[in-house]
Structure formats: structure tokens, C-alpha cells
Amino acid sequence: MQAYLLAVYGIGFSRPRALSNAKDTADEICTVYGSGTTTIRTVRNWFKKFRAGNFDLQDEDRSGRPxxxxxxxxxxxxxxxxxxxxxxxxxxxxxxxxxxxxxxxxMGYANRYEVWVPHLLTETGLMNRVSTCDLLLQRHERNPFLKSLVTGDETWILYQNVSRKCTWSKENRPSTVAKPGLHPKKVLLSIWWDWKGVVYYELLPQGETINADKYCNQLDQLKAAIAEKRPELVNRRGVVFHHDNARPHVAMVVRQKLLQFDWDVLPHPPYSPDLAPSDYYLFLSLKNSLRGKSFKSISEIKRTQMNILQVSLNNFGKRA
Missing domain, CATH: 1.10.10 (Arc Repressor Mutant, subunit A)
Structure with missing residues (x-):
């Protein structure tokens, strides 16, 4: 733009152009380079420098922090x-x-809240996840095992499943809905399943949770259910078993129990819900289907959630 000003002022021409006033020059520059490129005051300052014999086109250093x-x-x-x-x-x-x-x-920075994650993995934990995933992929390529896989986990089922929905409202006043209490009425669902459907499940009484002894008892029930519903796993293929590393699952008595069963237990790296089929697939579908539903008794929960689980697992089995 400074070079254009010099041309307008007449520098560099064999016959100087007629000097224009600052306003006309500013208008002409904006016409060529676009509206708002310069101002009348800037043009006056440049003309003042030219009249003083200063034709340097570089900006001068100014005081202050660069x-x-x-x-x-x-x-x-x-x-x-x-x-x-x-x-x-x-x-x-x-x-x-x-x-x-x-x-x-x-610079494109935005101040946002941090995203909650189950756990911040160390470098060793990250490498453990990568190596475990690679091990499972290589094993499946050598000997596909998904149809021999029995997996399970626990999740809470609420009696009152509150959900938020979009509503039309005026004057930017959306409808309100009460959040669940800090201690909602709920029961714990323990479930084990494979590509064909539910193998064994248990709804614990309200207020009861899982410990190592309870989990061992559930494994005994699971083994009997597999022998009844999936005899081919017991007779030919063998059970490939997967669960996460929650405290009751990795207790010493539980490990000894699984050694007695002679099941092939798959590795599971710490804090990896995205590698657990129940968390990643089954429970997500279950919670989405339960939104907005209310229950009065465990028997009512049992009827509803079993229908939902069977539909979800049927869809899973078709893809397996």
C-alpha cells in the first residue's frame, strides 16, 4: 500500500502526477485494495513523510512490547x-x-471444563492397553474365539429413570425436570452373556452389592447355566471368559475359582470400559431403552429389562 501511495504522490514517474488530497487518495486506495484498507489520517501521515524527503517504505520501530x-x-x-x-x-x-x-x-484458545475420564493412565498403562489390544487381535486372527466368549459385568438399574427432552417454549424459558436424588432407589444387575443371548443374570436385593464371596457364588451359578444352555462350549470349544478388573473380580478366591473351572480368561487392562463388551455395547443400549421408565418392584424391572436385553443381544448375535 505504501508503494501505491508513492505512485500517487508522484515518486518514480518521469512526470509527477498532480498531487491529490488525502481524502481522494484514501478513497482511491480503498477502491483498489478493498474497503477499510486505510484511513485519511494514515494517508496524511505518509504524505507528510514524503514531503520531508523520507521515502522509506518499512514501518518504523515503535515503543512498547512487540x-x-x-x-x-x-x-x-x-x-x-x-x-x-x-x-x-x-x-x-x-x-x-x-x-x-x-x-x-x-490464537484459537477456548477456556472449557476438563472432560471426566475413569482414570488418567500412566505411560505404562497406555502401553499396557496397546499391547493387550494387539494380543487379542492376533489371537482372534489365529483362532477366532468370539463365539466361545462369555462375558459379564454389573450395572445399576434405577426405579425412576429421569430423562431430559427438548421442548418448545417462549421467552427463552425452557421446561424444568427434577434431577434424580443423590441416593436414588436402585438394584444391581449382574449379567453374563454370549453371542446367542443371556446365559445367566441376577438382580440383587435393594441395597446389596458385590463382594468376592458373592461373586464366587455367582460364578458357580454361571458354570451350571453354561453346562445347561451352552453344552457345546463345555464339550468342544471350551469357555473363553472375560470380565473387567474390578476388585471382586480379581480377588484371590475368585482367581482360584476360575483356575478350578479351567476357563480361558482373557486379559483386561486397567480402567478400560471401552474394551468391555458389556459397558461398550450392552449396558449403553439398556440405559437408552430405560430412559423415562418408572418401576414399582423388582419383578417389574425384571420383565422389562429382560425384554430389552434379549432384543439387544439378538441384534448383537446377527453381527457376530
């Missing part, structure tokens, strides 16, 4: 601690608050 230095400082501070607030960045860098805010927006 813009790039401000941006680099903010990046450095956030790299050390991304939880810093704007005020803490100001205190650490001595950059004005408005300047910090502008730079954050310009």
Missing part, C-alpha cells in the same frame, strides 16, 4: 499450566488483560 513477544509469552505460560486463568496470565506476564484476552481468541 505483538509476537506477547503471543509467545502467553503460549509458554499455557504450555506450563493450561489451567491458568486470564488474571493469572496477566500476573505472570505483565501483559494487559485486554491484550491477553485478544491474543487468546486470535
Amino acid at each position: 505483538v509476537t513477544t506477547d503471543a509467545d509469552l502467553i503460549k509458554t505460560v499455557l504450555a506450563e499450566n493450561p489451567r491458568y486463568s486470564v488474571r493469572e496470565i496477566v500476573d505472570d506476564t505483565n501483559i494487559p488483560k485486554t491484550t491477553v484476552h485478544k491474543h487468546l481468541i486470535k
